[in-house]
Amino acid sequence: LPAPPARLPYVPQVPPMALLGKVTATTFALEGPRCVFDGHADASDAVWLAVAFANASAAFRNPLSRADVPPYQQLLTARSYMTLETAAAAYSCSAPSPPVLRVGSDTACRDQGRQDPCNGPLPSPGPYRVKFLLMGCRGPKAETRWSEPILLRRAVSPSSIDPAPSRRSSALVVTASILASLGAVLVTIVLGALGAKVWGSLCHRGLGTDAFIRRSYRTHHIPPALPQPLHPDCGCSPPVRVVGAELCRSAPTPPAPCQRI
8 A cells, every 4th residue: 555645734724915806706815835845746746736625624535646636527526626736846945936826716617528627616605625735656645734614705696686775764764854954054054154255255345446436536627607697686886706706795885964953
């Protein structure tokens, strides 16, 4: 019998940093096992990812050869499959940092004619457990621990979406109406105050203009009034000229005759 694979303490995990689409309804991201298999892998070895439902991971059995690798198409019946076959050298410490792995990203795996181990979309939220397995020409050589359960997002069924708006209670409608009325009154008051202020500013500006016009206005020269004709009852000496008019000056009254005693 072949020797059992070496048990490594590494635990696969979803990247802890913020990542767009880190966990979706059919896929999840996974950190690559960099430097994990150094000292166990040869140049011809490959690293596989085993994916199993969380409640079926204990029953998973490592394949003895590549021909025994469980394919994606048997996930719903075998409760597990293997995917993401990668050369072990890609995860060595000397290799560039591997990109984040994406489990379930190959939509072409749904084709019924394909039998190769591919990376198809996960059919349900799970949860799932995963582990990395180093395979050589004579079978498994080393393996990691199983990950913690990974639960995918649940997709919302279109039939569960209510197209009609939710009904509101009468109290909520009354409250909304009162708030709307108060808002309208407040807007009216503010607009009225602004209008009065603008109108007062315009009136003040208009008064200043009128005063300026009055101060700048120059009247035409008004000729002196013509001499007024004498009153017919005036039997007097020639009139005395006064500015703007002529007044009648009466003749001196003769003294009364002397009376002899």
